[in-house]
Amino acid sequence: RSKNTSVLPTNWPILHMFPSFMVNVHNLHDYLTLVLIGLGHNFRAHGPPGTGMRFFITCDPANVRHIFTTNYTNFPKGAEFVTIFDIKGGTLFTVDGEDAAAQRGKLKSVLSNPRMIASTEACCRNKVENILLPLLAYMASTGTPFDVQELMSRFMFDLATMSLFGVDPGLLSLDKPPMDAVVALNTVMEVGFFRHAMPSCCWKLMRWLNIGPERKLCTAHKVLRRFLVEMMERRKMEMMERRKMEMMERKINTYHFGSDDEQDGVDIMSSYPNYVDDDLSYAKNIGYMLAARDTIGTTLTWIFYNLAQNPNIVSIIRSEIWPIASCKVASGVDAMMIFEPNEIKSLVYLRAVLYETLRLYPPAPFERKTVAADDIMPSGHEVRTGDTILISLYSLGRMEGVWGNDCLDYNPDRWLSEDGNNLRYVPSHKFLAFNSGPRICLGKEIAVMQMKTVIASVLWNFDVEVMEGQSIQPKPSCILEMKNGFIVKLKKREM
């Protein structure tokens, strides 16, 4: 991959590099990658005068370590990020400093509570066994092509809502119920991308006039508010029902030794008993839905896409699963094999497949930080107070200087130790998909468990056939979804 100077953005008088980025906005991640290759992992870009757009764009691991770990207090998310994601305002996803530390501490203890982990595992496993696999078996028996991205989006939406509210909205179903709230979440991420790319005065004017993407976002807010209110109501009803049942059971069983504590639900809302229906709670719930749903749903789709191009890797995954499968009996009408999260936890090659997908297709393709005080990057670049730093995770995973000359090949082996039995250590400033430093993702192990459960169960029971003539490309959004989805057909495996 020689340095191609023809892709470098033209530095126009007045408009600077703004036109080059606007022309390539439909393909921004790949365009940025080419520019970062051409300019040695870092460059500076300015918007038109008066817009305050002063960017330093990087995918240099040494700079990443400096920004996310060594000097991270100097690189907060910043006020502009908060206005861009005003929907998540005041939550962990937009704040810094002590406020972030307090919210993070609380959420970390909620997500690492063993009862919460057990409940998340059970929800995922049951959803795969009772809904996902039978639905896929039906698709296979009727030879119906379907969009993996839509299916995974429905699946993850149900799981994220269940872990938040303890209520299953039931979007993953043969009847394909309307997915307005899913579309609304996607709109939040698409309009977020648009806001990142535009001078803030432009999108703020559009918001004031309620036109274009801002109008779409306004409608999305209304849909999401309605959805969250409905989920809270359903949660209340279901909890009342549960309590009634428990009381009846207590009357019947005079030897009941359980405490009230043990009867409490294990969804996330139960850990926030002082819930009030205000803007902050709304923002927290939306933030959680975006963190837990979009990331995994998107990654699962890219995994199936990559595996479809690499049947040899599918065979290796099946060989790794075989010792577990050979001790089990298939269940259900369609005789399918389901794998317990605990059984597949230690599968090293399957984890390498997830990481290899996240390297090339990180669901959060870029991070945005602000410079609090003038600083010099390890690369030697100076940054000034108020500058915006964009870190391209998408490009970082595709740099020859970081991953070697096969950086564009899909090769899970690169994650394995020499004997293939363990994972190789790769520092998070090189593999940034789950973020790095004190703000590293809090849901990494939950995500790995859910993705492994889905991939192992689907690959063991089905062969995946990709429909021809598709154009696979990322959508311009803050989440790396596919623009046109990914259509496949399934065939039940004979065993």
Ligand code: HEM
């Ligand atoms: C493939 C799956 C996932 C990926 C690639 C991923 C990636 C990330 C990234 C890049 C961030 C930093 C975001 C930012 O700074 O703006 C982040 C933060 C976070 N993630 Fe994840 N995530 C995944 C799944 C999850 C899940 C399932 C949960 C919850 C169960 C979760 C909870 C969080 C939380 C709470 C934060 C905020 C941490 C903080 O700001 O201190 N993530 N994640």
